[in-house]
Amino acid sequence: MDTPQDIQAGDRRLISRIRQQGDEGAFRELFRRYTPRLTGFVTRLLAGPESNVEDVVQETWIRACESFDSFRWRSAFGTWLQEIGLNVVREHLRQQSRSPLIPGDVIPTTVVPPAPDDDRIDLERLIRALPDEQRFVLVLHDIEGMKHREIAERLAMPEGTSKSHLSRARRTLRWQLTGVKEIEHEHR
Numbered sequence: 001m002d003t004p005q006d007i008q009a010g011d012r013r014l015i016s017r018i019r020q021q022g023d024e025g026a027f028r029e030l031f032r033r034y035t036p037r038l039t040g041f042v043t044r045l046l047a048g049p050e051s052n053v054e055d056v057v058q059e060t061w062i063r064a065c066e067s068f069d070s071f072r073w074r075s076a077f078g079t080w081l082q083e084i085g086l087n088v089v090r091e092h093l094r095q096q097s098r099s100p101l102i103p104g105d106v107i108p109t110t111v112v113p114p115a116p117d118d119d120r121i122d123l124e125r126l127i128r129a130l131p132d133e134q135r136f137v138l139v140l141h142d143i144e145g146m147k148h149r150e151i152a153e154r155l156a157m158p159e160g161t162s163k164s165h166l167s168r169a170r171r172t173l174r175w176q177l178t179g180v181k182e183i184e185h186e187h188r
Helices: 004-021 024-046 050-070 077-095 123-128 132-143 148-155 159-178
Strands: none
Touching: 004 024, 004 050, 004 077, 024 050, 024 077, 024 123, 024 132, 050 077, 123 132, 123 159, 132 148, 132 159, 148 159
């Protein structure tokens, strides 16, 4: 099994071949290695039609290719690619006349019905139903494993706001899954 250092060394070699020789095989290897995770990440953030996911993933790769020369290895290639994907998702949502940062106090008033012909809980569908900023923080924290400090930097928000969005997202999901709305205590 490859270590993170082995993977990074391999990525460096591939990107070097792409930069120096325009090596299509090296690009295909990077694409094969990172597109599945990038697609899952974009799908969770975008919460839209599959065709939009494909467009955002393609735009992410286009921007990455255009920026290979400026990539300085301050992070792993996959992290850098994910950062580009996050920015493309946010731009896409703005272009779709959806604000990526809707007020976080919105909690749906009805339970999302089960998917047709399926008694199983579709957690992905419930995550897609969250307001954008809650979904972004939940995906980055609980699925991608980022710390609130990193999320705050990526989403240009205070760390406390990241924590608040995560709390709201989890509360909403619990309510969607159980049908029981939690009572919030106001602190004055």
